[in-house]
Amino acid sequence: MDTHVSLFVCLCLLAAQSIPAETTSELLTLMKHLERPRGRTMPSRVKHIHRLEQMLLNTSFCGHNLTLQTDAIQSLVFELGCSFPGLSLSSATLPNVPQAWAPHGMQFPAELTKEACVASQPARLRLICVYFFTAQLFQDDSNSSLLNNYVLGAKLDNRTVNNLQNPVNISFWHNRSLEGYTVTCVFWKEGASQHSWGAWSPEGCYTEQPSPSQVLCRCNHLTYFAVLMQLSGDPVPAELLVPLEYISLVGCSISVVATLLTILLYAHSRKQSDSVTCIHMNLHGSVLLLNVTFLLSSQMALPTVPRSVCTVLAATLHYALLSCLTWMAIEGFNLYLLLGRVYNVYIHRYLLKLCVLGWGFPALLVLLLLVIKSSVYGPHVISFSKSQENGTSFQNVSMCWVRSPVVHRVLVMGYGGLTSLFNLLVLAWALRILCRLRAPDKALSSWAYRDTVMVLGLTVLLGTTWALAFFSFGVFLLPQIFLFTIFNSLYGFFLFLWFCSQRRHSATEAKAEMEAISSSQTTH
Known part of the structure; x- marks a missing residue:
């Protein structure tokens, strides 16, 4: 079994002390811009998301972890090494998380850094997690309904991580039973649509429901994940x-x-x-x-x-x-x-x-x-x-x-x-x-x-x-x-x-x- 390390979080006040004030301000301003996508063109939204990712990957800060948080977006940054034992994140362990946010979590296997370390033995690897608690930025052509309107994303440096033997586990909880709904774990496939900047796809993801109010997604790659909800009849075995x-x-x-x-x-x-x-x-x-x-x-x-x-x-x-x-x-x-x-x-x-x-x-x-x-x-x-x-x-x-x-x-x-x-x-x-x-x-x-x-x-x-x-x-x-x-x-x-x-x-x-x-x- 993988040994997972617990998450130590510095919220915005502490983050401002670990990185330059102008960098913190720029990151928070960018996240607030993303919270209000109305009136912005699709290329502008995509550009801002990619810019946020690159800034999180390149920002210098003290310590091993960094957290920035606004009303509807949360950004987490971690410094990893080749002896990575695995990482388990849960909203239940994060201090000062708004009560309005539904519980959620991500679990990364030790295998995550294996390919990168075998290829080049990097001095450090940076893992970023960007959580969107609004679905406005990820509207596909079908206007699909997402569980809690949550989109949880992760990225390891500028590397492509896929075909993991041990999957990344993404957990979503709802405040009531999901009986009567068909739930499907999906990821955002950029460039898969003509009218939007991407589309939802179930490839590489396996859907489980450990309880009536929980959905567990087991996916073999890193990207932005969500759960599609659709009214359904009785489930077919x-x-x-x-x-x-x-x-x-x-x-x-x-x-x-x-x-x-x-x-x-x-x-x-x-x-x-x-x-x-x-x-x-x-x-x-x-x-x-x-x-x-x-x-x-x-x-x-x-x-x-x-x-x-x-x-x-x-x-x-x-x-x-x-x-x-x-x-x-x-x-x-x-x-x-x-x-x-x-x-x-x-x-x-x-x-x-x-x-x-x-x-x-x-x-x-x-x-x-x-x-x-x-x-x-x-x-x-x-x-x-x-x-x-x-x-x-x-x-x-x-x-x-x-x-x-x-x-x-x-x-x-x-x-x-x-x-x-x-x-x-x-x-x-x-x-x-x-x-x-x-x-x-x-x-x-x-x-x-x-x-x-x-x-x-x-x-x-x-x-x-x-x-x-x-x-x-x-x-x-x-x-x-x-x-x-x-x-x-x-x-x-x-x-x-x-x-x-x-x-x-x-x-x-x-x-x-x-x-x-x-x-x-x-x-x-």
């Missing part, structure tokens, strides 16, 4: 991660093959002018695009992949989902026309208008989002909880997807909910029509029966399976996750089976019709 990934991978792969085969069979079919079949094939095309982009989304969210690639893939995945949902609604609308108008309707350039709606409308929505705020797309973190003896930890999975909670609620859940509701209403209405057609005093023609079964089958698959997304709470959570994953990952395969059954039914009808004609000719 981490033990389900592997089976869910396996089901998704196998199901989507089968659906891709089945959908390709369906499209190829349709391409070689002679009856390509049938509008109903054309609508089905457009749905197959959107399902194919959805499955392919979904399979690629987790692979493109890796740190080695350029952020722009993940952004494009996330936008494509969102477009594929919206297009698929739109074609589901078009199937319901087409069912209404088939049964409600009894084939007696003509719409000028019907298929062209449906294609503009099915492919063009989702494209318009996604393009508008990209133009207004492209940062809504990119790496999205999904947390799985894991119970341990000392608390609950979280395992994070990244994929290229919608990063904005508002966009996700409106253009994913809202759009999907309206589609499912519409198709379920059409399904109920169609079942009523079918029951009337099956009345004893009315004959059920073969073509009406065929198309009713066809669209009812589609509507059941669409409406029922996507409606499962709205049962992710309480006792329904775990069954819903598995049923939703199975049904929707294999959706393309189900469509393939239905397509084959329809072809077989059509072939049987054609054969029966030919036999009837042949029998009639023989009789005459």
Whole structure:
């Protein structure tokens, strides 16, 4: 185990005696400027932060420790040697810490100075810690919520410290339970955003919750750290991660093959002018695009992949989902026309208008989002909880997807909910029509029966399976996750089976019709 030294702190009054008064004044003035970032340009904020770091690294002072403190920023400086035993910092051991500040702490392993000492044997190493008790300087494009609005940073000289075997431990406490929130340890990745001077990333950090009000971040590098907070439903056990990934991978792969085969069979079919079949094939095309982009989304969210690639893939995945949902609604609308108008309707350039709606409308929505705020797309973190003896930890999975909670609620859940509701209403209405057609005093023609079964089958698959997304709470959570994953990952395969059954039914009808004609000719 590492031996940690306790922290001895000199606050502003003592610091003024250990360094020149003008240096102290300049440092405190700079920190106060950073406390009030409003009205300052982004380059100016970045410049002031970097200037503060360099001044802390280069300032001469008496003793081994130095602390400077303002209303919302605290700067700590330590002189380290190559025999560094480790360092444990805690707000509980610091004198004169304002009561309004929530408890926090950092723990540095002895390994921290190992690489620097092996490389050059420096006379001294300086470790600086800069704590921001305001999140205004670290606003990303999504305006993410941070636990306590705290950002705790550390830097060792001008060196890059990463890939530590023993992690840096950063502890955050809250004054109430964090149940009902998804918490994720992140670090500030400078230059990772086009509209801000950085973005929050979970790379290299592991999230644990030793208690309901504490978050422990274990990170293998030095930089600025924080905890993202997001309202969540019931936590999903981490033990389900592997089976869910396996089901998704196998199901989507089968659906891709089945959908390709369906499209190829349709391409070689002679009856390509049938509008109903054309609508089905457009749905197959959107399902194919959805499955392919979904399979690629987790692979493109890796740190080695350029952020722009993940952004494009996330936008494509969102477009594929919206297009698929739109074609589901078009199937319901087409069912209404088939049964409600009894084939007696003509719409000028019907298929062209449906294609503009099915492919063009989702494209318009996604393009508008990209133009207004492209940062809504990119790496999205999904947390799985894991119970341990000392608390609950979280395992994070990244994929290229919608990063904005508002966009996700409106253009994913809202759009999907309206589609499912519409198709379920059409399904109920169609079942009523079918029951009337099956009345004893009315004959059920073969073509009406065929198309009713066809669209009812589609509507059941669409409406029922996507409606499962709205049962992710309480006792329904775990069954819903598995049923939703199975049904929707294999959706393309189900469509393939239905397509084959329809072809077989059509072939049987054609054969029966030919036999009837042949029998009639023989009789005459």
